[in-house]
Amino acid sequence: MIVGEQKPLEEIMGLLGDARKVLIVGCGTCVTVCFAGGEKEVGILASALRMKSKLEGHSMEVDEVTVQRQCEWEYIDPLQPQLKEYDVVLSLACGIGVQAMNERFPDALTLPGLNTTSLSLPVEQGVWEERCQACGDCILGLTFGICPIARCSKQLLNGPCGGSQNGVCEVDPDIPCAWQLIWERAVAFGQVERLLEIQPPKNWSVSRDGGPRKIVREDLRLTHVE
């Protein structure tokens, strides 16, 4: 899932500046299940902003709303009539939601209340670990289901490197060496010979290196009859 973390309250206050009336817009999907920007977090942040602004001597009126998905037009369109009442909108969605709001409602300035951090797996309650970097050219089929792009600090295609010690990465002992994990999986499946094949440099043009990515599915597009 897309995982985010709420920005520090001081930073959010700085972004809001002198705004008198603020609408906080939460998102009911990814950031709800990672406890960063759902209905509950919207309510908590709204309370905090109201109290902090009052303590600092400039009362801020803060309203709350949470939509099911902030990254789709049909879910945010119903917000339009109320947006003109606010000096600023604070989104607790991921960066996609923030940009969707700004694109759809150019007259309303929508600011981010979260830092969107990663595509992560909730490995246990309260712990999210990065598992995917959306590189656009999945190699999990070569690496026994463990991604060295997301989980190896050097994004090696032919690992491990010399910094792998006792199964952990030299960068941080809390990071398991992805290539050690891949090797153990290869051993478990009796297919270590597959790792002897040297992987050529990866095609990064389908990742961020090729610029912003876009998918067009003609079979899904609506056709307009003249």
Add this chain to the structure above:
Amino acid sequence: MAEKSVSEPRILAFCCRYCAYAAADLAGAMRLRYAPSIRIVEVPCSGRVEVGEMLHAFERGVDGLMVAG
């Protein structure tokens, strides 16, 4: 937030129906006295109390808050 009273801090207590609220009930039956500025809210379980509800209580002017269960 309402103006604070210096003499009598307002305390809100969220009490679990099955233990803390029953204890408060018993305190009443035993005619034990506690400050009249304490307000008790019965909840089905103290785990039911959300952070947002506690913050709302502070916004509405309570000076202190207790979750008992």
